[in-house]
Every structure is written in structure tokens, then in C-alpha cells.
Amino acid sequence: MALIKKEQLQKFKRKANDLLNRTLDQHITLAVTGLSRSGKTAFITSLVNQLINEGNNSHLSFFNPVHQGRFIAAKRVPQKNLHIGRFEYDASLAAFCNEPPSWPQATSGISELRLAIRYTPKNSLLKYAKDTATLYLDITDYPGEWLLDLPMLNQTYEEWSESTYALMLESPRSELSKSFIEKVNQLDPFEPVDEQHLADLAKEYTELLHQFRHDLGLSVIQPGRFILPGDLADAPILQFFPYSAFENIDINAYQNAQDDTLIGMLRARFIEYKERVVRKFYKEHFINFDRQIVLADCLTPLNNGESSFNDLQHAITLILESFNYGQSSLFSRLFSPKIDKLLFAATKADHVTPEQHQNLASLLNQLVYKTKHQLNYETIEMKTLAIASVKTTQVGNSLHNGKPLPVLQGRRADNDKLITLFPGAVPDKLPKSSFWDDQQFNYIAFKPQQICDAHECLPHIRMDQAMQFLFGDKMK
Template identity: 30%
Template sequence: MVKRYLKSAGKQLGSKIGKQLGKKVGQKLIRQAENLNLQKRHRMGVTGFSRAGKTVLITQMTHSLLRVDEPLPEGVSRHPLSGLDLFDAGLLKPARLKEDQLARRSQFDFFRHRDSLMGQGRWPEPTRDLTWLELEIKRPQKPQALQQLVSADNLQLEIMDYPGEWLADLALPEQSFRQWSESAWELAQQPHRRKLSEPFCQLISEAAEQQQVSDALERKLADAWKDYLTAARAEGYVLNQPSRVLVPGQMQNYAMLGFFPVPDHLQLPKLQNSMARLFDAYKQEIESYLGRHFRHLDSQIILVDLLTALEQGEAALNELQQAMQAALRFFRYGNQKGMFQWLNRKIGRVVFAATKADQLVLSERIRLEKLLGALLNEIDPGNDVRARADVRYRAIAALETTRSLVDDHGQEYLLGRETDGRQQPYYSGRVPEALPIDWQTLPEQLQLKRWSPPVRIANVNQLLPAYQLGRVLNDLLKDDLS
């Protein structure tokens, strides 16, 4: 009865406001009323630059939710979902993986990534295009009969993944081609990039001297710019635009990817106009394609590979900060309540997560978390994001590849599988917990090692250890799972 009433009310309200908001909105109201007592939908965006660990996070998160009841393997004392309230209360049931039978969206290849981690003992391949994964999670029943009538039985969790390189492009819509050309050229001249960009800069400078650019030379310049971006990515730098040159996805062989900077001082107006047309077409593609997906999220986890940036030095950390600041301006944040929040979705919960915390002993993970908080103060100095959304920051390891132990002298050390298969004690270095960083002494303090996933596991259903994964899920999903 309640359901019929709400459906009727939805139709009436949809009819009344249809002239103002259009038929689409009215249909959404009807669908929402029809879905009442059936399901609640939550869209989560997993955000992070290349190599931050998005694929591992989604794979481990999905595997843990599907295999909630799987017994812990020997040597693992903590369930990967510990910290998730519903799990800690013993009320979380195994989730169900839903497949898009109509193939309307590219699917996250969970089974291939899971088998790579567990069956083959190697890290999964990086994401090459925008993909989705959908899980159905049973919500606990409400104690009151009326609450049961109006409460959704299940949570439909949609997880969005995409190549981390694409984040760098989210700054482009707010720039003109001339603005971007100047900033991209200036960045290419920075000491940490100058050698990488030298072939492109020399080629376009020679073209400026001749005051003419043939079609063949234009293609050579586009290739030289691509080579420069590829080399910069290999060094761990993230401000590489256009990023689709590196990971084109469905834009493979698109002509609009062939633009490169032509600053005013080169005095090549014809080439500048040609590149500006490609740049503007590319901006429209970003806003229509990525905006269509990115601006309809309910929550977001932003993975920050802070340890790698610290290893690479001050220039890499500065680029990471700049790229993150620009990306945050692209997303829509805002805590929304009430029945109409889904009409104009905004991101209400955000977790900034410093990844690969298992490279550090337990006490240093706390310092890493503090450093991430300090970085957030730099990225969001006006509290713009934090004033509009519930923001948390954590140090995490989606897949914990090491154990943090204490030796006979009371000193913490790590034990994990190295790339050559050996296991031996390793004493990780200290992490600065505040900014600014003393870059002169940091290399002596911070000693990191790359670890391999667990050896091949016969039972692919086995749970794998994680650090603070359950807490992150609780930060993002607590309200929708309660």
C-alpha cells in the first residue's frame, strides 16, 4: 500500500514539474518510486593516478565482499573487511556480482585480475579504458515493520574505474589553447623535464626558424610530443597532457589526440590555429564523455601514491599536488539529503588514501597518514571540498604484502616476498609527517622496497590480507549499508 501510494505520488509530482524539468525527471521520479523497497543505488568512483593501485583495490574489495564467510588462511589474523561496521556486527552477507547482460558498459575484468593476483602471483595489468563493476549487497532488515516497508532490501554498488593518466586532463576544460600552450611549454623547460622534452623543443624551434610546417613535420612534432609524455610517465611524473595519447581507450587513432603546445613566442600562427581546433575538440570530448560519468558519483576514493612521489623528489610531489588540485575542481561535491538528492547527484563522501602503506612498518603508517593530511591542507587550502563533503584520509594497503614484526631489540621490521622470491627482515625508513619536507635528508631516512604479491594460491576463493580496507568502505558506505 505504501509502495503504491509513493508510486502514485511520484507520477503526480513528476507530472507537475515535468514542464520545468522535462520528461526525463518525471520518469526518474517514477522509477525511484518503483524501486522503493527493492534496491538502493550507490555509485563509487575510484580515482588515482597511474600506478596508485586502483585495479588492486577494486579487485581486493570485490573479492572480500564476495567471500565474506571464507575462513581466514593460516597466518592471517585480521579479516580484510575489519573496520566495516556491518561486518564487525556479524550482519554482512556475501555480495553478488552482477554482470551487464546487455553489454551497455565496458566491464571491469574482475576474474582475470583476481586470477593474476592469486593464481599467478603477479600484479594485474593496468586499466586501459573506463570500466564498471556492479555488486549487490544485502542490507540488514529494519526492526520496525514500517521501516521494512520503506527501506531498500539491497544496495546496488556500482564501482567506476578508469586509467589514472586521464586525471591530468581534467584541468583542460578551464583553459584556452594559448593558456595551456604556455603552461605546458613552461613545464617542459623545468629542470626535471628539460632533457625529456629536448627532442620536441628542438624540432619545433627549428620549424619556427623556417616559418613553415608541412603536414609531415606536424606529424613528427605530434610523435615527438607523445615520446616526451611517455618518457615523463616512465619517470613517474603525472602532468602529462593530453593523457589520451598515453592511454587512448576508445579514442585510438582519433585525430584530435595529435595536438601539442605552440606558444606565442614561436610565432607560428597557422600551426597554432590548427592545434587550437584539435584542443577545443578534445576539451569537448572530456566534458561530454568523462563528465557524463564523473559528475554522477555518490562517493569517491582518491588514491595517492605518496611514497613513490617522496622517492622521486620535490618536483614529482609538486606535480602530484598541482594535478590533484585541478582534478578536484572538475568533480561535483556536496552533502545532499532527502528524496530528491539523486536528481542532481553530488559526491557526498570522499576518502583520500595514501596507498602501498605495507611498504612501511605499522608506526610509520601513522606518520604517512599525517603527511597525507598535511598534503590535503595544501591541495584544499580554502576547505572547499571539505566544507561540501564528508572527507577522511587514511593510509591503506589494499593488498598487504608484508607483515610488520618486532625484533629482539624492540625494533619494527617488515617481512615479505621480494621480487626474487626471498624473504628476509627489512627495516623501512622514516616518513616525514609534516610539510615542508627536508629533501636533503629524506633520501637517507626513507628506505622503501618493492614487494611481490603472495605466491600462487591453489584456492582462488581464499581471502588475502589488507590494511584499513574495511575502514575505507565504512567511510564511504556506512549510511547506505545501515
């Protein structure tokens, strides 16, 4: 009799356990984006490194599950979507263990990694249940350039061409664009298409976009996939360009142009790109994201000058459109969004002294909120933070004109020399034109510090606050 009772009790315990685990186990998808070189790979590598090595001298005191002693352990588990590339955590982390250490390689396209994080829930319930729960965190890395394409969905080929040339005719793009625009002006849009010629011009347009990004330090690049083609490299869907002379052509003839004319084929590829590339990304990936972090490197544009900084602002405005969930917004009309928390993080904060961090966060806040107040974000909780996924500098004090001045020390990325410097002050507001006349911000890329093995935690700034905002609330 006693035996039966004991067995029943154990069965009951197991059932209660299963039930509780089922209700406590949670699953969220965290999307990490930002323009190229903004620090996505470094961020994900650091986040995973901090969580799986928690307890080994990690510094996550602003992450509540750790602070409250409820964090148990985190481990990598096989990712959910097998058709998406794997985020190369081991290779990225190995770069920091190298002798000498280096930064992980640039990545392209989308990749995924899944973490299972075990913790004790705050109000541990039933007497018989094992009181742990698991949060499954699916992390997706994708290029922020892809978000710059959203407005194209609302544009016809003529409208897109017009808005693109408006930008290309303005400084600083205009100087570089001259020869391309002249070539396009000379085309007969109704001639039978020569596909090779079209491909050559599309290549030239793509090269221009690369120059805008890398030589001029600009952020607004459209179509975004042209500079980050991934597996679409050389596919005809990425071979088109804006047409420059709509005002000179007969609009009826344009409407009736067949796909085998130059203009007809440009238009057809533009439409195909919108459907098969832009819309596909939103439908297959974006609408599944629960939480989003957008990384922004504000310091490089600040260092590059006014046009680079203003272009970053323009890019942020375009990126924000994907999070504008008001009833009448483009996004809500096209898709059913899910994201309820959005973190904007100013990355590489270890390039400035700590008393400048507040300014860096305020600056990004202004870049974001300038647009935010015009849009409808009531369904999304937003925050801005200044972070360093991987801290590369030490902070010290120096004397300048008899007064203490905070300084940074780190190893230069270009020659590995140890330097001490005051990199300059970050404005806390959007800079006025006069600011750029005597702007003296001194941005120097640093090498990461070496870590001894994969179980050591990377030094960071405010990664714990980022984690708390992004998924700490799911671990109550």
C-alpha cells in the same frame, strides 16, 4: 471465508514487501581513480573479493554491516552500462591464485562492475515485510590522468601552451624537453600544414610525456589521454602539442589563421580534444558518480626524490579541482556535480611498518589539505586513510643497537627472495628541502602472497574502513 482472508493477508504481505524493498533498495555509483600504477585494479579486486567472500575468514570488523551482524551476502550482477568495458575481476583475482602469484595486469581506460549487497536494515520495520534490503554498488575504474585535464577546459590554446612550456622549461623536465622545444621553435606556424610532420611531432611530444611519467616518476601529465589513449590511439584528436613561440608571432595573424595552417590545425585539435574527450568524460561519466576514492601512491615519489614528490603534490592540486564544488569554481560552472563523499587513500601501506601508517595518512592529508583550505569543499565530506588493498608483508621485530625495531618481511617482486627490512620512516609533514639530502626511504616492490582459491579472502589493511566511509552509511 477464512481462505479469502488468508489470501488477502498474503497479498497484503507481498505488497508491503514490494513497497518496502523498493524504498529500502538503494543504488550508488562508486568511482575509483588514481594515477597509473596507484593501485586501482588491486583495490577493486580486493573490495569485491572481501565482500563476496564475507564470512570466509574475512576481516571487515570496521565495516558496520559486518560488525553489527547485518551483512547477508554480496554477489556480482550484470553491470548497468553495457557500452562500458567490464572490470575483469576473474582475471585480476586469478593472478593472486597463480603459482607463483603475481599482480594483475595494468589496465587502461574505463571499466565497470556491479555488486548487489544484501543486508538487514538496522531498524527492521514492518511485521509482515521480509526484512532485507539490497544495495546496488556500481564500481567504475578510470584513470586519474583524465582528471588532470579539467583545467584545460578553462584555457585557450595559447594559455595552455604557455602553462605547459612553463613546466617544460623547469627542472627536471627541461633536460629531456630541449630537443623537442628546439624543433617546435623552428616551425613556421602559418605554413600550410603537413599532417605527417604534425603527427610525428605529436608522437615525439607523447614520448616525452611517457618519459616524464616513467623515467622521472612525475605525475602532472597533460593531456592525460596522450599516455592512456585507449580506443583513441592514433586518432588525429590526440595529435597536437603546445606551441612554444607565441611571443614571436603576430597575434592578429594567429587569430585569423585557418585550420589548414599548422597553428590553425593545432588549435582546432586542441579545441576538439577539450570538447570530445575532456568535457565528454565529465558529462557522460563523472557527473553520475556519488562517491569517489582517489588512490595515491605517496611512497614511490618519496623514494624517487624531491621533484617527483613535488610533482605529485601539483597533480593532487589539479585533481582536487574536479571536487571543488563552490559556487564560483570552474567545475560548478561547467557541470552539476553529485559526489558527496571523497576518500583519499595512501595505498601500499604494507610497504611500511604499522607505526608509520599514521604518518603516511598525515602526509597525504597535508598534500590534500594544503589545497583544500583555499577551495570550497563544504558540500563534500572528505577523509584520508592509509590502506593496502592486498597486504604483501608480515610485521616482526628486530634488535637494532640493543633496541627493538619493527621490521617487514616479504618476497621481493624482482627475484622472489624473502627479505626482512626496515623500510624507513615516513615524514608526517610535507618534507622541507633539507629532508631530501639524507632521505633514506627504501621502497622495494613485493610479490603478493598466494591465495588457494577464488573464495579465499585477500589479506588487506583498512579496506573495511574504506568501505565504511564509502558506502557503509547507505546500509543503515
